[in-house]
Amino acid sequence: MKVLLIGNPISSGGDTYKRIEILCDILQKGGHEVTTYLTRYAGDGKAHAFSLSRGIDRMVVVGGDGTLNEIINGLPADSSCPILHFPTGNANLLARDLKLPQKTAAIADLVEQGRIIQADTAVMNTHRFVMVAGIGFDARVTEELKKVRSGKINNLSYVRPIIRAAKTRTSHPLFVSIDNGVIKAKAAAVLVSNVKNYAGVCEMAYDAGICNGLLDVIIFPRENLLAMLSYLICARFKNITKIKDVIYVKAQKSILVQSEEPLPVQLDGDFHGRHHEVFIRNQPGTLRLIVPDGFIK
Incomplete structure (x- = not known):
């Protein structure tokens, strides 16, 4: 599979890059083609999600709830790429409801074996x-x-x-x-x-x-x-x-x-x-x- 890892470097005390490196290594050893991108400023994830998500089979968003929000607002309207949240923020609201793991190896397993659901979203004004x-x-x-x-x-x-x-x-x-x-x-x-x-x-x-x-x-x-x-x-x-x-x-x-x-x-x-x-x-x-x-x- 082609997997995109996109993350916020200041989340999780600044060790997002290390987590992405480890996850990238696990997935590559599993035979997957992996692309990584670290956001550089507020809004950067939204700006790049559109182009980066094209042709991707799985996307892993590494960061907090705000990072996930930013990425989904940058996705193409017709995007069907399944998203996995790797929660490294403070509240991690979605992750708590979905009971998502915080261990890198467990996230790698979900990339390969996780179930895909059709989740609800909403739009506030635009x-x-x-x-x-x-x-x-x-x-x-x-x-x-x-x-x-x-x-x-x-x-x-x-x-x-x-x-x-x-x-x-x-x-x-x-x-x-x-x-x-x-x-x-x-x-x-x-x-x-x-x-x-x-x-x-x-x-x-x-x-x-x-x-x-x-x-x-x-x-x-x-x-x-x-x-x-x-x-x-x-x-x-x-x-x-x-x-x-x-x-x-x-x-x-x-x-x-x-x-x-x-x-x-x-x-x-x-x-x-x-x-x-x-x-x-x-x-x-x-x-x-x-x-x-x-x-x-």
């Missing part, structure tokens, strides 16, 4: 995502993190951004419309998820599934720091719907979020700007992913 879109508080946290981020991050990296985000609450409510008005609600923050795991610490969208053709939408009534902590704790030990006024629904087609002020948005864990209107379209079964044979949809 940008594709596969795991989660956050509108409101958690997006402001990623915005604050982006201002100070330098190299690899861990959970402690979020402490100051969380405090700063709590001081800059949204002054206007969010108006949410799901599936062209089938469900309408007013909110302080919104989470749209394809995966159960959230921030690597809890299962916020506990009923989500990457292959079920639906987007799980959680609508939060409050977004102060105390409220957000209560949401996390409840999601960690029970489920989020135990909290009064939290709305948990499924979207088949679309989610529209509007407000009188520009809305901060995070996609797959990275800040993605402020938008006057957020329109999310569901795209079931549009991404081929390689998963362990025991993965249950």
Whole structure:
């Protein structure tokens, strides 16, 4: 097989290059033709994914959730190349849901023997995502993190951004419309998820599934720091719907979020700007992913 290894060199404490070298060696010894590419700056993976993915039988994305998001946004619209995520980031949301290994030898085995599934994706305005879109508080946290981020991050990296985000609450409510008005609600923050795991610490969208053709939408009534902590704790030990006024629904087609002020948005864990209107379209079964044979949809 022709295999592309594409990775973020600052992920995993900067040892991505070493992991790629080892994986490349294992695959080449197995008789595969391997091409490697290390991204050089933010957006580089997206810029090169289009040309690099042509004629490739398997693609391995080495890095965190943000790296994976960048690559899938650079793929050709007609790409059918199966993708395997080699998780080396902080949260690794998709990898946790799919139970992907972090050992290089195990990843090499999946390249050869892994099962291919048709995973769901979604598009926020014009940008594709596969795991989660956050509108409101958690997006402001990623915005604050982006201002100070330098190299690899861990959970402690979020402490100051969380405090700063709590001081800059949204002054206007969010108006949410799901599936062209089938469900309408007013909110302080919104989470749209394809995966159960959230921030690597809890299962916020506990009923989500990457292959079920639906987007799980959680609508939060409050977004102060105390409220957000209560949401996390409840999601960690029970489920989020135990909290009064939290709305948990499924979207088949679309989610529209509007407000009188520009809305901060995070996609797959990275800040993605402020938008006057957020329109999310569901795209079931549009991404081929390689998963362990025991993965249950």
